[in-house]
Amino acid sequence: MNGKRLFAFLGIVVIMFGVIAWTSPSLVNGIRLGLDLKGGFEVLYEAEPLAAGDKVTPTLLKDTAKSLEARADKLGISEPEITTEGTNRIRVKLAGVTNEDEVRNIIKKPVNLTFRAPDGTVELQGDDFVQNAATVEYDSLNNPVVSIKLKDAKKFEDVTTRLTGKTLAIYLDDEMLSNPNVNQPISGGSAQISGNFTLDEANDLKDTINLGALPLKLTEKYTQSVGAKLGQQSLEDTVRAGVIGSAIILVFLIILFRIPGVVAGITVITFTWMLVLVFEMLNVTLTLPGIAAFVLGIGMAVDANIIMYERIKEEIRSGKSLLSSLKAGSKNSFRTIMDANITNMISCGVLYYIGNGAIRGFALTMILSILVSIVTNIFFSRLLIHLLIRSNLFTKPSYFGVKEADIREL
DSSP states (O other): OHHHHHHHHHHHHHHHHHHHHHHHHHHHHHSEEOHHHHOEEEEEEEEEESSTTOOOOHHHHHHHHHHHHHHHHHTTOSSOEEEEETTTEEEEEEETOSOHHHHHHHHHOOOOEEEEOTTSOEEEEGGGBOTTOOEEEEOTTSOEEEEEEBSOHHHHHHHHHHTTTSBOEEEETTEEEEOOBOOSOOOTTEEEEOSSOOHHHHHHHHHHHHHOOOSEEEEEEEEEEEOHHHHHHHHHHHHHHHHHHHHHHHHHHHHHHSHHHHHHHHHHHHHHHHHHHHHHHHTOEEOHHHHHHHHHHHHHHHHHHHHHHHHHHHHHHTTOOHHHHHHHHHHHHHHHHHHHHHHHHHHHHHHHHHOOTHHHHHHHHHHHHHHHHHIIIIIIHHHHHHHHHHTTSOOSGGGGTOOGGGOOOO
């Protein structure tokens, strides 16, 4: 029976470390890096209404941010980070971009999408369409067509009534993209654009209509560029510091707690792997503040182990058996650890709610660290120590950092 528990302990550790070694390379390579680690640029725009007397509303600000994101996606920029701030600002973060000037010009360019009558009169503009409502569908002959939706159904019906039997050309700036016929008045605010398109042509037209014109005028207020080499150097330096610091902590734990210190090392390594796994599953973008929170989370995970092991040592010093000390120490330390974790989560939640950008990244990383720490450094750690104590192979108090002379008689 004793050997089975030791075998279970070794089996769990071997399997866990095998999974960690097998999956870690792909997990690390799959983590999204922010522009401060990957290189790229950041721009803060101030938004103004296109027409005098209009106002910048939250809806217009969000629509403009969506248009910017659509433009970044169309340029092939992977995972752009575009957020609104305050009442009239938009922050754009584009990682991995090298042709900064070209991208910046295209991103904020006031694209003029218009639908024109045969005489050149502008009947509809890009902002007349529902945001991202254009889709590619297929007609009865299985030919691709572009389905569109307009904000004002009555306006669209009036336009198509006047132009029945004529064309309604689609222009991007002064370039005609398509010249479909209006066969009949169209009510309901939706229609299909056909024109013997290939699937690629239909998708291009759909993307252009969705891109539309920016609902607001944008002015650059702040820019920051980070070279790829500088970002990579920052990443390497930060990771190196984290590894060195973690190694020193683990050596300290083994010296101070002996067997529990070894268990702490196992659980901290498991914690680090699980946190990276959570980042990958949630598609979290990792920045320098996020790495700082990651390393801080490792320190907090170690704190949870120290609190529990110190309580166990106190119970051993009081003269209780190892198993009784484990049960009492785990129970007495659990509330302290959870109180500290809940308090930290509340403060991080407030930071995430009122903060933006790097502050939110730091807060989110801390919250995830605390949740993973509860699983690995409380429950998993307790399981491993329980298996070692029940194996009856480590029965001396010195294995747990307690001197015989310090044990009091019951």
